[in-house]
Amino acid sequence: MQELVELLAKSLVDQTEAVRVDKTETANSILLEITVAPDEIGKIIGRQGRIIKAIRTLVRSCAPPDKKVAVELAEE
Amino acid sequence: MRSVEMVARTKEEALELALKELQTEEDQVDVEVLEESSSKGLLGLINVNKVRIRVTMKEDLSQKAARLLREILVNMGISAQVEVFKRDDHITLNITGEDLGRIIGRRGQTLNSLQYLLNLAVNKGRAEKERIIVDVAGYRKKKEESLKKLALRSADRVKRYGKKEILYPMSPYERRIIHLALQNNDEIMTYSEGEEPYRRVIISPQK
Numbered sequence: 001m002q003e004l005v006e007l008l009a010k011s012l013v014d015q016t017e018a019v020r021v022d023k024t025e026t027a028n029s030i031l032l033e034i035t036v037a038p039d040e041i042g043k044i045i046g047r048q049g050r051i052i053k054a055i056r057t058l059v060r061s062c063a064p065p066d067k068k069v070a071v072e073l074a075e076e
Numbered sequence: 077m078r079s080v081e082m083v084a085r086t087k088e089e090a091l092e093l094a095l096k097e098l099q100t101e102e103d104q105v106d107v108e109v110l111e112e113s114s115s116k117g118l119l120g121l122i123n124v125n126k127v128r129i130r131v132t133m134k135e136d137l138s139q140k141a142a143r144l145l146r147e148i149l150v151n152m153g154i155s156a157q158v159e160v161f162k163r164d165d166h167i168t169l170n171i172t173g174e175d176l177g178r179i180i181g182r183r184g185q186t187l188n189s190l191q192y193l194l195n196l197a198v199n200k201g202r203a204e205k206e207r208i209i210v211d212v213a214g215y216r217k218k219k220e221e222s223l224k225k226l227a228l229r230s231a232d233r234v235k236r237y238g239k240k241e242i243l244y245p246m247s248p249y250e251r252r253i254i255h256l257a258l259q260n261n262d263e264i265m266t267y268s269e270g271e272e273p274y275r276r277v278i279i280s281p282q283k
Contacts, residue, residue: 003151004148004151004152007151008148008193011144011193011197011200012193012196012197012200014200014201048272050192050272050273051192051193051196053273054188054189054190054192055189055193057181057185057186058148058152058186058189058190058193061152061178061179061181061186062152062153062154062178
């Protein structure tokens with residue numbers, strides 16, 4: 001899942017070297033935090049969050065059934 | 077991506093040889109000069125020039141899209157094949173294999189997200205956007221038929237009871253199918269209301 005988010009994020013931005021995805025896992029949840037170049041955050045969020053929602057939908061489709069998965073943009 | 081390296085006396089000559097080797101045309105490739113040298117030949121009589129170039133096949137957009145889709149599917153843990161169909165105004169990528177229900181998702185949600193992201197990624201930085209349709213074993217085609225049926229059934233009820241019907245939220249593409257299916261019907265009219273992604277088609281009696 002982490003790799004999936006990283007692949008998607010990298011395919012959407014120009015500055016691929018700035019992309020990082022951090023994973024924090026607990027007993028019943030997984031948090032994936034995306035870091036991108038500050039001027040390209042819009043390319044991950046999209047108008048009214050449309051892009052990030054699509055990313056979440058894809059991630060949820062391959063999430064383990066017993067865990068909640070959250071995909072967020074990392075805050076600096 | 078396919079590429080060859082070629083050495084010849086001139087760049088043109090090397091390019092010609094490379095194109096023959098790749099069986100392609102000049103506008104399909106990128107050319108990179110790796111080395112250019114001229115040295116006095118034997119006895120200083122003739123100049124020997126040597127040019128080494130690398131010629132790489134340009135990746136066609138549909139190929140690029142298919143490659144990215146395959147990569148995404150692998151990362152989703154789905155083993156599937158991707159077929160490419162080039163049409164005049166769009167590219168269709170059809171996914172076949174196992175575990176396809178997961179790619180489609182509830183009411184095609186996952187599939188639509190996948191298609192949306194793929195369109196963005198492939199068209200990144202391009203002035204002219206190419207439309208990419210991602211289908212799963214003909215799912216969209218079947219979906220289109222069932223949407224048409226839904227449209228006709230709902231229209232019948234609207235006609236019979238004279239009360240408007242509000243359909244479930246649909247993507248622009250799905251709403252378009254509904255509108256088109258009912259456009260020649262004089263007793264009813266269709267329009268959409270609400271904000272994406274919860275925009276719904278409403279079928280109401282013609283006033």
